[in-house]
Amino acid sequence: MRLICIYLLLLCGNIFAQQDAWVYFTDKPQAEFYLNNPLEMLSQRALNRRAAQGIALDAKDVPIHQPYIDQVTASPGITVMAQSKWMNALHIRGTVADINALLALPFVEAVDFADNSLNSRTAQAQQQQAVTKNLDVSATFSYGTSANQVQMLNGQVLHQQDYTGTGKIIAVMDAGFPGVNTTQPFQRLQNNNLILGGYNFVQRSPEFYTGHYHGTYVLSAMAGFVEGQLVGTAPDAGYYLFITENSASENPVEESLWVEAAEMADSLGVDIINTSLGYFGYDNPNYSYTNADLNGNTAFITRGANIAFTRGIVLVNSGGNSGNTANPYITPPADAYNILAVGAVNATEVISPFSSIGPTADGRIKPDVVAQGVGSVVADTNGSIITASGTSISAPIVAGLIACLWQALPGKTNSEILQIVKQSADRYTNPDMQYGYGVPDFAQALQSATVTEQPEPGRVHIYPNPVTDTLIIALPQNTVNATIILFNTLGQLVLQQPLAGSQASVATEGIATGIYTYRIEAGGILKTGKLVKQ
Structure with missing residues (x-):
């Protein structure tokens, strides 16, 4: 013995x-x-x-x-x-x-x-039990209509105006996508060549139509299409499918694989990243995080998300399903500074007990917004239309509509899109740590942004275009802190110059001939466009 x-x-x-x-x-x-x-x-x-x-x-x-x-x-x-x-x-x-x-x-x-x-700089990490893998979604019954989950957010208004995600690209980071290449709910994607590619980072393999069903469910909330049963929130967006999550174990390498995939998504020109994953406890409890680590700058995946945002990408993340546990808080990367963390409500907009809560360790509001994550309609790996619950589903519902909104507002930055979405939510003036800013209204978001995007004629005017030696920029009276930024077609910064007075001039004789992108910020007004240098 x-x-x-x-x-x-x-x-x-x-x-x-x-x-x-x-x-x-x-x-x-x-x-x-x-x-x-x-x-x-x-x-x-x-x-x-x-x-x-x-x-x-x-x-x-x-x-x-x-x-x-x-x-x-x-x-x-x-x-x-x-x-x-x-x-x-x-x-x-x-x-x-x-x-x-x-x-x-x-x-x-x-x-x-x-x-x-x-690590010599840190104290002993708090011991925690190894986790049982839970991908935040479970099938219930094979019946339902997707109307409520779209109409709750007034997404149908964008669809009616033909904003269905066309021209926008979404990267989905998940555990697998079996059935996406063979079943009816994804036939529209396949017929229109909207699956742009993908990669299995876990297996280091180009085969991504494999793995856990979780990613299939998530993708269907954005891209599934079976008339009369399921219409995803962005059925005409393009998609990259990346497997970064190993459903059989929990190890920090999954955070690193996510960051690696996010870098690939960035290099491919992706506009939006949807992640219905979160990391807190690991099989080796010494690797697990504590609540104090949820400060927006500790977890490797969270730091990666922060950088992804600085590249111009919108990141949408499930808030987590631990709201009714002893540790009810959101999990990384949902604590990132500029990630849109999404909680779950039921069909009548009542918060689900399982939806993880905030705040972050540094006191920020989380989740940011909520959407239907109880009895949501999705497609399974066999092509059946079922219902599922979890913030894993509420997040892609929102991500898809962000693609539609950004299609309608192509001149907006990722930061501006996030702010517009938050401001449209029904609790924006009185947020809390369960609902965040509440249920967003994408019709209101589009309407309010369209009004502010169209300034009075002549407020900002740039001429001549094409330009040879001198560019003139007419600005509103009393404008302060105005700036013009010019990029070439390779994205390289060519010129950045402050603008003074109601009519500023910019010398362009030293700039090579070609097509440039300009961005003018003037007293809260944003103007972007193309400039031809002769």
Whole structure:
């Protein structure tokens, strides 16, 4: 018996002998080359999205220096699990000694263990029980109509005006998409070539029509189409399908895979990312987060979401299904500063007990908005129309309508779109930690934004266009803090200049001939468009 006990103790001690960690690098030696040749790292569509929102390229866009990756990969006992150019980091696995040995490499800036007790700067992490995997959605019965979940948000008004997501691209990060390539509810997508691609990051495989059914349910809330039974909120948007979640286990590498997928989505020019996933407790309890970590800047996935937003992407995330548990709060990445966290209400707009609540550790309102996540209509992997519950479904319902709204308001930035959606919600002036800002009204969002988007004639006028030597910009009287920003077709910043007076001039003789995107901000007025330089 004593020998058996010793064996069990040794076994338990070795269960987590292999540790997960992130290794961060000091620099990117090839940054200048990539910034001068942006099509080597981003698609033209991605550059266009940046230019339209006045977002300059920076070192975060540059790939990790490959020789650094090669040397870490060749290091004894180290397995590279994922990489992030935004963080300039690799997710690695190995023993504590092998991981710490990487600090001897001159280009390694820091090592950060997933187990905080192994990081000298932190105290022992709070112990938590290993979680049972729950993907926040469960089928109930094979009947229903999707009308209520769309009409609750007044999404049908956008559809009636032919705003159905056309021209917008949504990336779906999830656990799998079986049946999407074979069943009737997704036939419209297939016939119109709206599945633009995807990747299985978990298996490192191009096969993404596999895995857990969760992603199929989520996608159907946006893109499913069976007339008279199910109409997704953005049936005509384009979609990339990325498997980042391993439904069989819970490990921080899934956060790193999500960030890697978000970087790919950015490079492909995606407009919106929907994530119906959240991370808090892990199979190794030493990796788990505490409520104090929900501060918008701790979890690796949360930090990745923050960077994705700075690239001009709208991020929509399920709030979580832990509202009726001992730990009822939202889970990363829903705590990110500019992610739209979505809670769940029933068909009569009453909050569901399972919908996770706020605030964040730093006191911010969460969730941001709510939508129907109880008895929502979705399609399963066999093509049957069923109902399911969870914030995993309320989030894509909102994400799809954001695509429709952005289609209607193409001149808006991602930040402006998020603010318009929040302001349309029924509790905007009196938010709380269950409903957030409440149920958004997309018809009201479109109407109010359209009014503010159309200033009085002559308030901001740019001429001549085409221009040769001097560009004139007419501004309203008493305008302060006006600025013009000019980008070339590669998304590179060509000119940024403050504007003074009611008629400002900008010298353009030194600018090469071609087509440019301009962005003028003047006293709360935003004007964007194309400029031809002759």
